[in-house]
Amino acid sequence: MGEAAAASATPRVALRGLRKSFGTTEVLKGVDLEVAAGEVVCVIGASGSGKSTLLRCINLLEEPTEGRVEVDGVDLTARATNIDAIRTRVGMVFQQFNLFPHMSALRNVAIGLRKVKRMSRAEAERVARERLAEVGLAEKAAHRPAQLSGGQQQRVAIARALAMDPDVMLFDEVTSALDPELVKGVLAVMTDLAERGMTMVVVTHEMGFAREVADRVVFVDDGQIVEDRPPAELFGDPRSPRLRAFLEQVL
Amino acid sequence: MEQITRLLFDPEIILGTLPTLLAEGLLNTLYLSFSGFGLGFLVGLVLALMGISKRWWVRLPAKVWIDLFRGLPAILVIIYVYFGFTLSGARIFEQRSSYAILALTLIASAYIAEILRAGIQSIDKGQMEAARSIGMGYLQAMWLVIIPQGIRRVLPPLTNELIALIKDSSLVFVIGMSVGDRELFRIGQQIVQEQGNLSALTAAGIMYVAITVPLTRVINWMDTRLREGKPLPDDELPQAAQRPTGGR
Numbered sequence: 001m002g003e004a005a006a007a008s009a010t011p012r013v014a015l016r017g018l019r020k021s022f023g024t025t026e027v028l029k030g031v032d033l034e035v036a037a038g039e040v041v042c043v044i045g046a047s048g049s050g051k052s053t054l055l056r057c058i059n060l061l062e063e064p065t066e067g068r069v070e071v072d073g074v075d076l077t078a079r080a081t082n083i084d085a086i087r088t089r090v091g092m093v094f095q096q097f098n099l100f101p102h103m104s105a106l107r108n109v110a111i112g113l114r115k116v117k118r119m120s121r122a123e124a125e126r127v128a129r130e131r132l133a134e135v136g137l138a139e140k141a142a143h144r145p146a147q148l149s150g151g152q153q154q155r156v157a158i159a160r161a162l163a164m165d166p167d168v169m170l171f172d173e174v175t176s177a178l179d180p181e182l183v184k185g186v187l188a189v190m191t192d193l194a195e196r197g198m199t200m201v202v203v204t205h206e207m208g209f210a211r212e213v214a215d216r217v218v219f220v221d222d223g224q225i226v227e228d229r230p231p232a233e234l235f236g237d238p239r240s241p242r243l244r245a246f247l248e249q250v251l
Numbered sequence: 252m253e254q255i256t257r258l259l260f261d262p263e264i265i266l267g268t269l270p271t272l273l274a275e276g277l278l279n280t281l282y283l284s285f286s287g288f289g290l291g292f293l294v295g296l297v298l299a300l301m302g303i304s305k306r307w308w309v310r311l312p313a314k315v316w317i318d319l320f321r322g323l324p325a326i327l328v329i330i331y332v333y334f335g336f337t338l339s340g341a342r343i344f345e346q347r348s349s350y351a352i353l354a355l356t357l358i359a360s361a362y363i364a365e366i367l368r369a370g371i372q373s374i375d376k377g378q379m380e381a382a383r384s385i386g387m388g389y390l391q392a393m394w395l396v397i398i399p400q401g402i403r404r405v406l407p408p409l410t411n412e413l414i415a416l417i418k419d420s421s422l423v424f425v426i427g428m429s430v431g432d433r434e435l436f437r438i439g440q441q442i443v444q445e446q447g448n449l450s451a452l453t454a455a456g457i458m459y460v461a462i463t464v465p466l467t468r469v470i471n472w473m474d475t476r477l478r479e480g481k482p483l484p485d486d487e488l489p490q491a492a493q494r495p496t497g498g499r
């Protein structure tokens with residue numbers, strides 16, 4: 001479905017000439033990327049290459065030094081844009097889960113609905129329970145994050161982001177902090193999400209996931225996109241020496 | 252030796268003073284210090300938020316306020332507030348106790364601001380990012396996510412500050428509260444002046460200890476609980492800004 005959608009309307013997410021510096025070090029050196037509605041794009045690359053920074057620019061957790069970030073054609077870097085409103089449409093899941101430790105799983109998922117979307121408590125909790133059920137955690141609603149395994153916490157975090165009914169989901173190495181046996185459950189939730197047509201940008205070290213689920217894989221090196229191709233091509237026939245070297249290391 | 256004992260620990264005087272201390276002094280001491288603490292908490296919270304602003308002109312007034320009221324001796328603040336307002340004719344309050352509470356609020360706010368700032372800053376920045384990424388505004392995320400966690404981490408130093416303020420409330424004797432409004436120390440002090448014997452102050456001292464020791468126990472209990480109760484990866488109690496329980 002990737003190509004068909006990409007050819008048509010406004011891209012769901014577009015990065016145009018994106019640059020980002022921290023102090024004097026330039027971390028993103030001109031990134032252009034379009035993600036169509038329903039597309040799954042995996043971002044791979046060595047540690048420190050700028051993958052997280054790229055992802056965090058998409059919901060403006062990092063403010064770009066130069067260039068534009070567009071979500072459904074709306075320029076997020078424009079002064080007039082209400083960034084809080086846009087962020088409800090761009091869900092984000094973090095490596096360290098970042099669940100709110102003082103709230104139950106249910107409240108973690110419901111709080112955005114109540115306080116941002118202004119739903120009634122009952123309505124918010126109904127939706128939250130649905131989302132928790134979707135990630136297989138209906139029974140854990142009353143648990144605090146500390147009482148859940150890493151994999152369960154991450155699934156709650158995914159449910160929390162999904163509860164806002166976003167148009168795009170961003171994932172930043174969401175399985176990297178997990179014990180190996182817990183990775184599968186989280187990847188299953190993400191695969192399911194992709195199959196239901198969610199637009200996703202996924203920074204990952206899980207090459208298997210990239211190969212099977214992604215419509216496109218983007219290789220980032222030293223703050224630039226070096227290759228941007230369907231997974232079969234990119235993994236089967238890496239063009240740049242940097243990508244070849246990288247794949248040799250991780251595969 | 253016996254004279255000293257009589258001077259400090261005359262049981263008759265101590266027992267004779269206790270009813271007044273309990274009925275009048277204790278209530279007023281608690282009223283002054285808890286009011287000062289509660290209001291100081293609200294002001295301190297605002298100051299703490301100002302103190303972590305990115306804008307220097309928001310940080311600056313908070314910093315000056317905190318430096319000022321932490322730097323001045325409490326008794327000076329009390330004198331300035333009471334005599335400053337009343338002698339200059341700006342009688343903003345009817346009651347003397349209101350001036351006392353204002354002074355205690357100013358003092359408490361400065362210490363509490365620093366405690367809360369440390370608590371807020373000890374929270375992992377991923378919490379703010381997660382809150383913002385579901386669409387919360389900055390202050391909303393602060394209020395719902397950061398501050399509740401931050402306060403929990405600094406409950407021990409906050410209780411410490413309450414203890415310090417209870418003891419500082421004794422300094423409002425300089426305002427000269429009249430009968431009915433006197434707190435523990437002033438009652439003791441007046442009886443001492445009448446009788447030329449210090450035992451009444453000993454009685455007042457017993458009352459202070461009776462209030463503060465349980466609070467100290469509460470701190471220790473919270474301390475162990477916070478340490479033992481499933482700590483977060485970076486759950487360290489910030490040590491900033493608190494005063495030793497022993498006083499100033």
Ligand SMILES: Nc1ncnc2c1ncn2[C@@H]1O[C@H](COP(=O)(O)OP(=O)(O)OP(=O)(O)O)[C@@H](O)[C@H]1O
Binds near residue numbers: 022045046048052
């Ligand atoms: N807030 C920051 N301040 C200063 N430098 C930063 C900041 N965030 C990231 N960097 C630097 O930017 C570079 C890219 O970081 P980034 O986190 O985007 O890399 P990454 O590709 O996600 O790496 P990893 O695979 O290790 O997560 C790194 O050199 C990092 O040190």
Ligand SMILES: [Mg+2]
Binds near residue numbers: 051052172173
């Ligand atoms: Mg990263």
